[in-house]
Every structure is written in C-alpha cells, then in structure tokens.
Amino acid sequence: MGKKLTSRSEDYSKWYNELVVKSDLAENSGVRGCMVIKPYGFAIWEKMQAQLDKMFKETGHENAYFPLFIPKSYLSKEASHVEGFAKECAVVTHYRLKSAEDGSGIVVDEDAKLEEELIVRPTSETIIWDTYRKWVQSYRDLPIMINQWANVVRWEMRTRLFLRTTEFLWQEGHTAHATRQEALEEAEQMMHVYAEFAEDYMGVPVIKGTKTESERFAGAEETYCIEALMQDGKALQAGTSHFLGQNFAKAFDVKFANKEGKQEYVWATSWGVSTRLMGALVMTHSDDNGLVLPPNLAPIQVVIVPIYKGLEQLDKISEKVEPLVKALRTKGISVKYDKRDTHKPGFKFNEYELKGVPVRIAVGQRDLENGTYEVARRDTLQKELVPAEEVLDKIKGLLEEIQENIYKKALDFRNDHITEVDSYDEFKRIIDEKGGFVSAHWDGTKETEDKIKEETKATIRCIPLNVEKEAGKCMVTGKQSSQRVLFAKAY
Amino acid sequence: MGKKLTSRSEDYSKWYNELVVKSDLAENSGVRGCMVIKPYGFAIWEKMQAQLDKMFKETGHENAYFPLFIPKSYLSKEASHVEGFAKECAVVTHYRLKSAEDGSGIVVDEDAKLEEELIVRPTSETIIWDTYRKWVQSYRDLPIMINQWANVVRWEMRTRLFLRTTEFLWQEGHTAHATRQEALEEAEQMMHVYAEFAEDYMGVPVIKGTKTESERFAGAEETYCIEALMQDGKALQAGTSHFLGQNFAKAFDVKFANKEGKQEYVWATSWGVSTRLMGALVMTHSDDNGLVLPPNLAPIQVVIVPIYKGLEQLDKISEKVEPLVKALRTKGISVKYDKRDTHKPGFKFNEYELKGVPVRIAVGQRDLENGTYEVARRDTLQKELVPAEEVLDKIKGLLEEIQENIYKKALDFRNDHITEVDSYDEFKRIIDEKGGFVSAHWDGTKETEDKIKEETKATIRCIPLNVEKEAGKCMVTGKQSSQRVLFAKAY
Structure with a gap:
C-alpha cells in the first residue's frame, strides 16, 4: 500500500489525486490529459452505466451509435455551438503515416491530407441532427428518443483524473419532438432521472435548477442541471439536460409534416452525464483512510478476511466461510473471500479500507469457537461481533443502512453549507x-x-x-x- | 416498407446492403466510411456484448479503459506492428479551430499544432503495453487479464456496412503472463470462447484454426481464428486471438522478477471481435424476405399482431393478449404487442418478417371464438393454429427449435461447401x-x-x-x- 494518504485538511486536491491513483480507480496515461480507467474504477463505472441505462430504457429511450468523427463544416452550422467548442477540438487532418525519408522514424504522409478535416466529437448534436434529417418526414416519425454511450474529446489545458480529462466517457441523449412542450418536458424529466440516480445510487444529494444564459450549453435555450457539493465546499455540476429549441433543426433543416400537413421544425433536447460522476462519488464520501463507496455501486460489497496461523486453521475457517459466501451471493450480494496467503490480515484490512469496500467480515480461531463473525462497516469504521446465525440478515440490513447513512451525512453537510x-x-x-x-x-x-x-x-x-x-x-x-x-x- | 428486397441470387452484395438499411440495422453517415448503428441494430449488438462480456468475466477477465489516442512514437516501437497499421491511421495534428480571417467559415488554427501527432487507435496494444510497464514488477503482478469495449479507426478505402467500416466498435482483450505456455493457453482459450459464442448464440458454425504467417496480426507470433461461411460461398473471419510472444514486452520494456528473482520479459496475448459479427449474422441466416435472427440475440423474440375491425374488437383481443404478454415476459421472453392503429396487419407482417422476429403470433375474431392463436415461425415461414392453453409452452419450445434449426441449416450449408x-x-x-x-x-x-x-x-x-x-x-x-x-x- 505504501505510505498513508495526504489528509483532506492538509491538501484536499492532493488527497483526491492520491486517492484515485492508490485505490486503483484510474491513473494518468502517456497521452496528455487522457486517463487510464483501471479495472476497479471501471467496475464502478459499469455499475453506474447499468443503472442509468435501465432508467433510460424505462423512460422510453433506445441506444444507438453515431460516428466518432464530425466533418468540420457540420460543426459550423449552429453558430453558438461552434463558438462553444471550436477552441477545444482535436482535429484529424491526415489518414496515413509513412517512413521518414531520412530514416528517423515515421511521419505524417502529407499526400494523405483529408479534403475536409474531421473533428473528434466533443458532443454529437451536429452529426446526430444531420442524421435525424433523413429519419423525420412526418409527425408519425416523432418522437425520436435515443441515447448513446460513447467517448468524447475536449482539448483541456488543465486536466484532473475523472473531473476534467481530454477524453472522457459519457452518455448523451438526443431526442426529437413535435412540440416545444414535449421537448421541455423531456429535458426536465431527464434532470429528474439524473437526480434520482445521484441520490439513490451514488448517495450524492443534488440541487436541481437551471443555468443562467452565460452558463448554458452552447446551442441550448435552457439548461437544466443537478449540482452537488464536495467536502471542500466547492460545487460540482453532476449532470445537465438541455432544451435546444429548434436551433439544431434549423441548422440541419429537420422538418416534419404535422397532422395538418404543414411543415414545422422539430424540437430537440440533449442530456448527458460522464465519468466526471466518478470524481463526484469519490469527493463526496471518501475520508483520510480511503474511498467510501455506496453499497449500490460498490464492485465488492462485502469482503471476508480470514485470520489464521497455518493452513490447517485456514481450512477450518474456509469450511465455515464458503457456505456464507454462497448464501450472500444467492441474495445478490457481491462478496470477495480473500484467503491470499501472501498478505497479512492487517495489510488486507488497509487495502479494503482504501478501496472503500462497505462491509468487512473478519473471522479467526476465536470466532470459530464462539460462533461469531467480526463485522466492520467502512462508513463509520464501527465493528461488532455478530452471531453466525444472524450474520446473513445483519449484512443485508447493514448495506442498506450504509447506503442511507452516507447519503444523510452528505445531505447534512450540504445543507450546513x-x-x-x-x-x-x-x-x-x-x-x-x-x-x-x-x-x-x-x-x-x-x-x-x-x-x-x-x-x-x-x-x-x-x-x-x-x-x-x-x-x-x-x-x-x-x-x-x-x-x-x-x-x-x-x- | 417500400418495394421488395433485391434477391440473393440476383445480386448478393446489393441484397445485403439493402437488407441492412431497410431492416433498420445501420446506414451510412455523412462521414466517409463511418456508419450509424440504428436502435434495432444496436439492440442486437448490445445482446452480443452482454453475452460476450459474461463469458469474458467467467474466464477471469475484467474490463478497463485506455486512451483513444496513441502518440505516434508508441506505434513505431514494434516494427511489424507499425508496418501493419501505419497506412490506415487517422492522425490528429491540431487541437483548435478558429474563424477564417476572410469570414469564409472555420479553419484549423495552425498555431495549435501538436508537438507530437496522435493516432486514433486502430488497436490498443501499444498504449496498453506502455501502461502495463508501470503495473508489472514481479510475478505476483501477473497475469493481467483485461478486456476493453471500445471504438477503433482504420482508414479503409472501400467500406461496407458492418463488414468494413472506418470506425467500428469492438472488444479487445490484452493479457500479460509469466510464461509462454500460459499465454498460448489464453490465446487458444479465447478462440474457443469466440467459437462457442458464434455457434450457440449467433447460430453461426465456425472452423477453428491458425493463420499462415502472411495472414497473421501485425506483431503476433501466432493468430488463432474462427472462420465462418456466408451464403454466397465467401468466408468471413469472425474473430481472432493472438499469441504475441514477448514482442510488445520487448518493445515497451515490460519485465518482471520471476520467483527466483530473475528479470524476464512478459508474454502477451490480444483478442477481439467487432461489429463485423453483425454482418456475419445477417449474411448467414437471412433470406429474400429479410432478416432471420437467432432467438438468443433477437431484440424482439415474439411479436403479437391483432387482426380486427373496429376498436371494440381490438379491446376484446387485447383482453386476451395482455395476460399472454405478461406470462411470456415472466418466462424471460421479449415480446412486442403491436396494436398500432395506423398500420394494417399485412404491413406489420412484412415489417416483422423483414426485421427477422423469430415468432409471430396473429390473433383475430375467429381465434377468440375458437380459443386459438396463429403461430408463425420466421425461419421456415410455417404457420400453425395453437390452442390458447398450449401457446406458452409452444413458444418456449419453438424459440429453442428455431435457434437449433438455423444453426443446423447453416452447418449443413457450410459442410456442403x-x-x-x-x-x-x-x-x-x-x-x-x-x-x-x-x-x-x-x-x-x-x-x-x-x-x-x-x-x-x-x-x-x-x-x-x-x-x-x-x-x-x-x-x-x-x-x-x-x-x-x-x-x-x-x-
């Protein structure tokens, strides 16, 4: 594990960076501003994705996939949109490398220059509305309710793991409607979906609101947002949902025949959350010992650590623990039984504390004799001895309690601020x-x-x-x- | 629906393109060689992903995410690798746009030229092995068993929906091992996983084998593959798994201390399947009437179409159908009850035939009187009347039968060829x-x-x-x- 984390009071920003790296969530890559999301971090993101995806489908959306590249001319079609994104675009200008003539390595092949440069999508409104034009003729083709899980690129000068990276992962919903009212309702609905996800799954309380004109998304007529508060007293925008009016429909000439046969422009929304949520999750709950993960998103909800001398003792412990592991899994709880012989219990305790595993069970010789387990919760660091016959119900209750408790703690902090x-x-x-x-x-x-x-x-x-x-x-x-x-x- | 499909015998290639577009799987975008995967196509891809992801996890792999961009110099480090990919790389050279001085629009800002060009990943060995160097010190850090779901870009001159596109979606596994033997076994194992997926889920029989030296992946010492046969008698490579030897470990200096404390280079594999599988799926089973989807991957397994005159009759049919819909869903079967009043039954029949829905149930006034359903299967186009009380079991059996039958039909065709x-x-x-x-x-x-x-x-x-x-x-x-x-x- 190496030495202790920098504490939050000492240097909050340093604490955050150290924690993200040491707890194996992510690290910087050799590419400026781009991160590597490590398996433990990605497992949390997968859980976020799965839940959000379910909520999107329950509200009538389908997934699709649109190109990574956007022709430069598309971006120019919506005036305020291009103004908002042009300065942070990665531009593809060539499609081939060749060996340098002086043998110094490979260079860009200048003969393979693109006729029109391509932008790596910073967001997909333009390429999507160029497509919607082909899909919409009549009011019967509406609404279109599409979401996309994708990577996007915004060239940022100062980057921080999860919070602001050149490439990030996100979902972007893009819907098309026959009426202004329906589009407004959709934009508002998705703000509520995001808030529900943040509060019930991430345990992060949020304030719902709208942005002022100068803070709005480039091309939006109204931006709804959810705002969270981090432990250092700084706010973090956790999700946005935009009412785009007819701006993109006009820019890309997307019209439909209404019931009376009259041509009208289509109304639009777009909405997104990104891997930035990982940053919000870490900064809302974690402490000087490491991550504190909400049980609803923790890749490992319960870890069991045997305390033993010699393999014979371990075998006896395993005999008792393995049925418990099975029973917990049957209840849909994700459990890890860490019987590695290469590390001592103390090392393992620190590791799972750092990684924010909500519940830790320790079991040793004395527990075998007494028929108990030592159950520790990560959020309060409290421990108690639980009789073996009660442990299953205890764990289930405890996971719910932790989920509630960390939300409440964050809510109290937010309300106090x-x-x-x-x-x-x-x-x-x-x-x-x-x-x-x-x-x-x-x-x-x-x-x-x-x-x-x-x-x-x-x-x-x-x-x-x-x-x-x-x-x-x-x-x-x-x-x-x-x-x-x-x-x-x-x- | 428009006019009928071109038939396979008339023009196989045209049949394929028309079918992919008309059945709403995908279409070309405004970006050269890049496709839009439409919701119906993406729903099939999601099912493929979910099953493959499960199989990867069952074989000990975890997901992670690595950067989209690869510094040009990384690509050069493995000689045969750069030779294989350099000619089809999209190259990012700039990071900003600006308004043209003559007011003609936006142009690339030449002041924002990157010091080192970035390649949009054509595959991720180089960026991943640059990362693995930091992760591996000792044999205890091995194996690393990682998979990534991602988009990749290979600049292709001639593209076709799903089969060969400039950008495509795929998964790429990248594993690191302490011994040659273990890496070889991993590469072989993943070929078997791919074969199992192709046969049991896609219903596509495949031949397992190795590639000759000239057909191998650029940088591999052995390439395992699964090869399928399409209805026009052409083969399609459906998945590959590479034993990379120590090539990438040497290029990126990834060494570990073995149990004796001696430094050794790490052994590698990589393996991938892509949205190309969608092309294989379409071309293996479909016919001149449209798609034929395997029940294991069909987004809609059963469609129910009411045949009625007037809304009163429809209500009576719905009363009977809705409990059936629920009962089917309880059994994990995905059902659509299409009671749209805007389209005639004949139109709907054609639509679901085109879209390859495995089972269609029709129910009209006479069925209400007789207590029957008309059940039609997509693969053989056979219809039969089924007593209401038997329909639930019938459907479940039929889905399994169709899954087997289309595999067997494809297998017979392949063996005959x-x-x-x-x-x-x-x-x-x-x-x-x-x-x-x-x-x-x-x-x-x-x-x-x-x-x-x-x-x-x-x-x-x-x-x-x-x-x-x-x-x-x-x-x-x-x-x-x-x-x-x-x-x-x-x-």
Whole structure:
C-alpha cells in the first residue's frame, strides 16, 4: 500500500489525486490529459452505466451509435455551438503515416491530407441532427428518443483524473419532438432521472435548477442541471439536460409534416452525464483512510478476511466461510473471500479500507469457537461481533443502512453549507471562509454575474427549481430580483 | 416498407446492403466510411456484448479503459506492428479551430499544432503495453487479464456496412503472463470462447484454426481464428486471438522478477471481435424476405399482431393478449404487442418478417371464438393454429427449435461447401464455380500462397485445428505437405 494518504485538511486536491491513483480507480496515461480507467474504477463505472441505462430504457429511450468523427463544416452550422467548442477540438487532418525519408522514424504522409478535416466529437448534436434529417418526414416519425454511450474529446489545458480529462466517457441523449412542450418536458424529466440516480445510487444529494444564459450549453435555450457539493465546499455540476429549441433543426433543416400537413421544425433536447460522476462519488464520501463507496455501486460489497496461523486453521475457517459466501451471493450480494496467503490480515484490512469496500467480515480461531463473525462497516469504521446465525440478515440490513447513512451525512453537510446572504461583503466573506453554496439575490444581468465571478471566482451554479419566489434586491447593484440564486466556487 | 428486397441470387452484395438499411440495422453517415448503428441494430449488438462480456468475466477477465489516442512514437516501437497499421491511421495534428480571417467559415488554427501527432487507435496494444510497464514488477503482478469495449479507426478505402467500416466498435482483450505456455493457453482459450459464442448464440458454425504467417496480426507470433461461411460461398473471419510472444514486452520494456528473482520479459496475448459479427449474422441466416435472427440475440423474440375491425374488437383481443404478454415476459421472453392503429396487419407482417422476429403470433375474431392463436415461425415461414392453453409452452419450445434449426441449416450449408481437391485446376474450378472452403495441400511457402491469391483471389483462411494430419503434395508445386489447409475467397 505504501505510505498513508495526504489528509483532506492538509491538501484536499492532493488527497483526491492520491486517492484515485492508490485505490486503483484510474491513473494518468502517456497521452496528455487522457486517463487510464483501471479495472476497479471501471467496475464502478459499469455499475453506474447499468443503472442509468435501465432508467433510460424505462423512460422510453433506445441506444444507438453515431460516428466518432464530425466533418468540420457540420460543426459550423449552429453558430453558438461552434463558438462553444471550436477552441477545444482535436482535429484529424491526415489518414496515413509513412517512413521518414531520412530514416528517423515515421511521419505524417502529407499526400494523405483529408479534403475536409474531421473533428473528434466533443458532443454529437451536429452529426446526430444531420442524421435525424433523413429519419423525420412526418409527425408519425416523432418522437425520436435515443441515447448513446460513447467517448468524447475536449482539448483541456488543465486536466484532473475523472473531473476534467481530454477524453472522457459519457452518455448523451438526443431526442426529437413535435412540440416545444414535449421537448421541455423531456429535458426536465431527464434532470429528474439524473437526480434520482445521484441520490439513490451514488448517495450524492443534488440541487436541481437551471443555468443562467452565460452558463448554458452552447446551442441550448435552457439548461437544466443537478449540482452537488464536495467536502471542500466547492460545487460540482453532476449532470445537465438541455432544451435546444429548434436551433439544431434549423441548422440541419429537420422538418416534419404535422397532422395538418404543414411543415414545422422539430424540437430537440440533449442530456448527458460522464465519468466526471466518478470524481463526484469519490469527493463526496471518501475520508483520510480511503474511498467510501455506496453499497449500490460498490464492485465488492462485502469482503471476508480470514485470520489464521497455518493452513490447517485456514481450512477450518474456509469450511465455515464458503457456505456464507454462497448464501450472500444467492441474495445478490457481491462478496470477495480473500484467503491470499501472501498478505497479512492487517495489510488486507488497509487495502479494503482504501478501496472503500462497505462491509468487512473478519473471522479467526476465536470466532470459530464462539460462533461469531467480526463485522466492520467502512462508513463509520464501527465493528461488532455478530452471531453466525444472524450474520446473513445483519449484512443485508447493514448495506442498506450504509447506503442511507452516507447519503444523510452528505445531505447534512450540504445543507450546513447553504448560506443565505444579503450583502456583497458578507457574500465575499462566506465564499472565502466557509465555501459551499451561497444563496443571494442577483439582478439577472450578465454584467453583474461576470463582475462577481471576476472578483470572487464564484459562479451562479443554478437558479434553483421548486423554491419559493422571494422579491429582493441584487446584493451588488441593488436592482430588483424575484428569486435567490445559488453561487459557489466550482469544479 | 417500400418495394421488395433485391434477391440473393440476383445480386448478393446489393441484397445485403439493402437488407441492412431497410431492416433498420445501420446506414451510412455523412462521414466517409463511418456508419450509424440504428436502435434495432444496436439492440442486437448490445445482446452480443452482454453475452460476450459474461463469458469474458467467467474466464477471469475484467474490463478497463485506455486512451483513444496513441502518440505516434508508441506505434513505431514494434516494427511489424507499425508496418501493419501505419497506412490506415487517422492522425490528429491540431487541437483548435478558429474563424477564417476572410469570414469564409472555420479553419484549423495552425498555431495549435501538436508537438507530437496522435493516432486514433486502430488497436490498443501499444498504449496498453506502455501502461502495463508501470503495473508489472514481479510475478505476483501477473497475469493481467483485461478486456476493453471500445471504438477503433482504420482508414479503409472501400467500406461496407458492418463488414468494413472506418470506425467500428469492438472488444479487445490484452493479457500479460509469466510464461509462454500460459499465454498460448489464453490465446487458444479465447478462440474457443469466440467459437462457442458464434455457434450457440449467433447460430453461426465456425472452423477453428491458425493463420499462415502472411495472414497473421501485425506483431503476433501466432493468430488463432474462427472462420465462418456466408451464403454466397465467401468466408468471413469472425474473430481472432493472438499469441504475441514477448514482442510488445520487448518493445515497451515490460519485465518482471520471476520467483527466483530473475528479470524476464512478459508474454502477451490480444483478442477481439467487432461489429463485423453483425454482418456475419445477417449474411448467414437471412433470406429474400429479410432478416432471420437467432432467438438468443433477437431484440424482439415474439411479436403479437391483432387482426380486427373496429376498436371494440381490438379491446376484446387485447383482453386476451395482455395476460399472454405478461406470462411470456415472466418466462424471460421479449415480446412486442403491436396494436398500432395506423398500420394494417399485412404491413406489420412484412415489417416483422423483414426485421427477422423469430415468432409471430396473429390473433383475430375467429381465434377468440375458437380459443386459438396463429403461430408463425420466421425461419421456415410455417404457420400453425395453437390452442390458447398450449401457446406458452409452444413458444418456449419453438424459440429453442428455431435457434437449433438455423444453426443446423447453416452447418449443413457450410459442410456442403467444403471441397477437398488435389489439383490446382480443380481448385480453380471449385473456387470459381462453387465457392466455399476448398481443402488442399500447400507447401507452406509464402510464394505459393501469394501466387494462388493472385491467380484466384482465394486466400488461406486457416490451418484447421483438430484435424488429422495427412501427408500429401502441394497442389501447385508438388512439394511435400503434412496437412490440408482451407482456402476461400473472403470478406
């Protein structure tokens, strides 16, 4: 395992990076800004994918796959879209290498220059709407409810494992509708699906809201989002769902004949979550000892470690443990029985603590004699002796309890870090000293938003939904405001 | 639906392309050589993925994810590897676009040229072995058994939906072992896994064998393969598994300390199947009416079509059908009840025939009166009346029967198309007139292999495993040969 993790209080950012690497989630690759997602990290991502995919299908979506490459000219068709993405595009210009004439290695073959450069997709609206044009003639062809699991590339200058990488994995939903209302409802629905996933599976409480115009997706008329709060008091945007109006339909000429036979442009949404969620998961729950994983997403929910001297003792322990492993698996619980003889129990305890396994069972000679198991939970680090006949029910209950507990802990922390302020001075003080979300009145202008961002590094994370309107005055300009919005420094 | 499909006898290649598009599996995109996999096609691919993934995990593999981009210099490190792939690489040279100064649109920003060009992965050995170097120190770190589901890009001049596309989806396994023997066994094992999948799930009989040196993967010491036969008598390589020796370990300096503390190079395998399997699936079973899907991979296994006049009759039919739908689903059978009022039964029959749904149930007024269902199977187009109380068991049995029957039909066809020949003249005649596999003696030299390929377009598909050695003379040169090999024209 090597030496201990840097603590969160010492250096939160360093703690995060060390933890991601040491717990075998991911590491940097030899390619600038691109990461390797290691098997343990990928197993968590697979569980996220499986659950999200189920939720997408239950809400009527199907999966499909569109090309990785986007012709440069497609990107230009929606003006604000190209403006948003052009500066971070990986561009393919050639399709062949050849040996250098001076024998120094291989070089790009200049004879194999593409007529039109291709962009590695930063997001797929353009290639997808170019396709939808061929699929839509009549209102009978609508809605189209498609999701894609894919890799995308955005050339980022500063990258961090999971949180911001040049290539990342995500899903992107792209739907097409006959009416504005239906598209709006779809965009809102997917925000709710994301929130449900974050809270019930990741154990991460989120605030639902809409983005201000300047924080919106490039090409959207409205961006719905879910915002989470990390332990260092910084916010993290965990998912977005966009109402795209008719912007892409107009850019790609996607029309349909309505019931009256009249041609109309199609209404669109797009929505996505990415491997960034892995970062949110780590930063919400983990502690100075390592990961704390929610049982609903943990690749290993229960680990059993035998404590023994000599192989004869181990055999006796195994005789008792193996039926338990089977019984747990029958209940759909994923269990690992780690009887490696190459590592000591203490080493294994540290390893599974670092890797955030929710429940650890230890069993030694004395437990055999007393008919007990030592059951430890990762979230609170509490241990107790459980009679063998109760252990199965205990584990099942404990997994549910841990899932609830880590959510509640994160929720309490988040709620303790929403501060209402009415003056700009207090705002600055809270943003600087306490962090978290700051709820304040804002006059609704980009100028004020920019000024606050420049002076404090805090941005408007969202205009929260489902809160009471409350008239007030902008903390900066004193102008009228009808609702508080949430500010925070953010990842 | 439009007009009928071109028939196979008329133009096999045209039949295939039309079928793939009309049955909603896939279509060409606006990006040269890249396809859009449509929801119906992707649903089949998802089923393939799920089953393969299960089989990989059962054989001890874990999933992970490695970068899309490979620095150009990595590719150069294994000499035969770069030679094999350099000519079909998409190369990223820039990371930014900007507005053209003359206002003509967006152009590549020449100031944002990469210091080292990046290759879009054509396969991931190089980036993965660069990573494995960091993971392997001791024999305790071995084996590494990793699989990746990913997209890859090979710049192809002539492309065809699923069979050969510039971008395709695949899985690539990359394993690292302490001994030559263990790596060889892994490579062989994965060939068997692929064969089992092809035969039991796709219903596609395959021949297992090894490739000749000139047909081997670039960088492999041995390539195991499974070869299938299409209805036009051409072979299709359906999966390959490579024993890579120590080539990549040497190129990337991946060594481990063995039990005696001595440094050794690691032994490697890689293995993959791709969306090409979709092409094999379509071309093996389908007929002039459309797709014929194996029940084990069909997104819809059973479709129920009501035949009615007026909504009152429909309601009565639905009352009877809906409990059946539930009962079938409880048995794990995927059912669609198509009660769309916008299309006539005849239209629906054609649609599901085109889409290869294995079983179709029709139910009308007379069936209600008689307590029957009309059950039709897609593979033989046979229909029968089944008493309502027997229909559940009937369907379950029928799905198994269809799965077996289409495999057997393909197997008979394949076996009828393996011809043993002993003279080169007869070889040419069979290759030209009958097609299929031709089993012949060959002297083992590249010269003869090249000559045969040039003169007949037939290549050695494999040196089959598990066949009796039989001494003979090369049909071309008369030199000694110890085993017949299989030739065919191939996709």
